[in-house]
Amino acid sequence: MILRPATGGDVADVLALEREAFGVDAWSETAVREELTGPRRTAVVARAADGRLCGYAVTSVAGDVVDLQxxxxxPAHRRQGLARRLLREALPGGPTMLEVGAGNAAARALYAAEGFVEIAVRRRYYRDGSDAVVMRRDARP
Ligand SMILES: CC(C)(COP(=O)(O)OP(=O)(O)OC[C@H]1O[C@@H](n2cnc3c(N)ncnc32)[C@H](O)[C@@H]1OP(=O)(O)O)[C@@H](O)C(=O)NCCC(=O)NCCS
Known part of the structure; x- marks a missing residue:
């Protein structure tokens, strides 16, 4: 598995995985391009030896806080520590915030395991009316 900074050449594969993972909440192609290559962003992709995209992470900077986007x-590569590796690669050591779907048990467990704590709930944050949990980490454990 190779982890490296994303480029414009990753847009099509990230878009496909985005749609698979997030359905109606997936970013558009334009949004994926902006998130992968735009300013104040850090985007990392993980590709298998055969070139297949296995995962990605995107962060943005807002003042002195980094947001995990x-x-x-x-699916075939889950529960093998890849998300953990992507987070460690994409996130700097300082203060970090994120929002996660209240019903997304896998992601909430991942973030808790990586040292994030829940600080707030945003009611009806998502398009389907579900809540978001806001999590924060002051520094990498
Ligand atoms: C959430 C997601 C990124 C996790 O990816 P992953 O590569 O499987 O995660 P990892 O293997 O690095 O897991 C690290 C830790 O997170 C927790 N975790 C991850 N998936 C979990 C699950 N399904 N159930 C419970 N805990 C889970 C565990 O503590 C795990 O450590 P362990 O395997 O030693 O128990 C993946 O399930 C995914 O892509 N989901 C769809 C997209 C999404 O919801 N993204 C998050 C919102 S942006």
Missing amino acids: RVAVA
């Missing part, structure tokens, strides 16, 4: 791993 996305982390996704292809």
